[in-house]
Amino acid sequence: MRRSRIRAALTGVVALSLTFAATACGGGTTGASGSGGDGGKTLTYWASNQGASIEADKKVLQPELDRFEQQTGIKVKLEVVPWSDLLNRILTATTSGQGPDVLNIGNTWSASLQAGGALLPWDDKAFAKIGGRDRFVESALGSTGAQGKDPAAVPLYSMAYALYYNKEMFRQAGIAKPPATWDELVATGKRLTAKGGSAIGVEGGNLSNNIHQVFVLGKQHGADFFTPDGRADFTSDGAVAAVKQYVDLMAAHKLVAPGNAEYAQNQSLSDFAKDRTAMVLWQTPSATFASQGMTEDEWGVAPAPVPAGTPGRGTSVNSMVAGINMAVFRNTKNLDGALRFVNFMTSDEEQKTLNKAYGSMPPVKSAQADPAFATPSLAVIRDTLATSAVPLPQIPEESQFETVVGTAVKELFADAAAGRPVTTASVRARLHKAQQQMPNQ
Template structure:
């Protein structure tokens, strides 16, 4: 996903996901004729990865032209904003009016898999793009439900890290970024005040809320779903995770109250203008540059853990973030669609595209390029390899993001208004969220 994405409303997402239709998508606007005569065409919905839709077109169109030159297959490109993408995809699964190939947020893989609309990537399909072992294990872990053939293949990989404003740290006499949450709070108290915020959050960005509380739940030894897919939002660990995140504003006062209303990317403006000292973020080279920051102005460190160093279990410090590439099952040009996925996930294209977007290739061979060994990208690479975990790979995942993300948003609103945020109030919000989601 592009850094932090907006999520559809729960009612729409849940009703469409539960429809679980097997009719699939289609190529209503440009599949090839089945006899193979004439110029073959694919339609492709790309996610908005760059600073704008036009910026994405400038990155992607030359690559699509190169693909056409090599294969004779024309690709009709549409870059879809994150605010629209999931609704568009879900509508396509029920109407049949969709593209041949599309990008999906990797956290949606299991939800979209449950619709039956996407091509399952069995060994034969993976064989046509070079094999499953070309991909990093953590990226493959976010391609669908455990025990089923993946619903997509990894395209761009990302992870969270802690980014800090060097000027604000220097002005406060702070020499190094915090490594634990206790250190972050202590550092934050030295950085805040005077109209400035120590760390930025986006309280109205539902997906970002989920990303952060998911990691904190892991650090508390909790999961939001049982292995069987039953929601368990009110366990002590889940409640403690949500409270810890909201307490950055409610108790520790190191997040400005205005952040409760921030939506996608709004915290970056404050970071770039020396009003916020730290952010938990992805793909900095693209998003920070769009705010006018040079790489000399910010530093990077692994996202905080309770103690020690990042790793697995209670030392997980990021969700496995990224974009997957899927094929609608009822495409009229399956061979062409697989050829296009092979092209986009080739070592050559992976280097080109991930360099453009500041993300990490999920393809092992492409990661060897020195461009992905810079200090910032090395943190992301190491996080993905050592201390990231995929969000729940369950059919209810998109609804989970909506209802729990909304609960966190409402708790931030309470904190901003000076209303108490207690263990009991957090548990009540999560209980209400759990009642809005089915067990399977």
């Protein structure tokens, strides 16, 4: 199977911050509290890890930051923060007041961090500094904060989940096309595992990814995980069915290798790129594939599965609105410089450069016109965002939701990997425990 290619190897916010009190802010703590001491000529920027590694991100970002300095005279001190640390770092900075000037946040955290009050609200005056609200795609703006409030951030990279598949592994198994429904995925997976491989990869130790997958499955089962008034509703029949369906890829169908129960960020992508796994559900991973020597003709992409029919709204939702937002700490001593930097990063030129590098879709409408974003793989992402993706709940407790339900899913995968039964009752019990950890329960 191996081919000759080279592979490189704040109610809620305050409560969570106490959990993460042992996490230090490191060098980033000299940002908002200290960046005004040089006449506004320095900014501190926490960038989220988008590429295959921290070093890969630095290679993408540093030339652009140098360009910004050449244009404005403002130096940007870059720190790329791993996803495993990012939320902890932000929460600690929120409660201490010692954060960067500008930072990236997962768009699902917008409302949680907004509730803490540490981020600059993007009112009409602030948006005017970067060309106006209308420059951005509506679905991306929908994940920037609680409804009815000024956004806590602006969109930087837009993403959606899709199904990526290994063309050669499909060919060897005699499979002509990727699955479009979950029943087809299970049937396809069984044909693949009959050939001795692993059908699909998951990251059972990745709490955020767990949430993304079960939230979408929840929508397909008619569940939202929260009531209309914002209360946790983790034990509804639809929520339980969603979590069980996801874990059953390992527990019941045996399509996932047991080791995936402990996988953290990007480990499933590495397996895919090394021909160990035939399929993976992920957000725009093409840059990671390329970094490991996998060429675009070796993998295909299709919309993520739905229960039946074709992707769309309602029970045919097949992705959350994924992406990265850019925020400004409210107590920055260089607000003008921070706004100029956000304006630079969301300019058409930078949007094209950065989103090409990461294989993501620009949330700026005019930048999407570039032919680079009309490739077959990105067309799937664009269409998913436009027709069948919905944002995760934009509520202050969203980050706790990711932590407690993501952990419940992790524990269920651990049960499956150890051969312990995963039943409707055991899933409901884990979700009940998670719900009890939410505020106001």
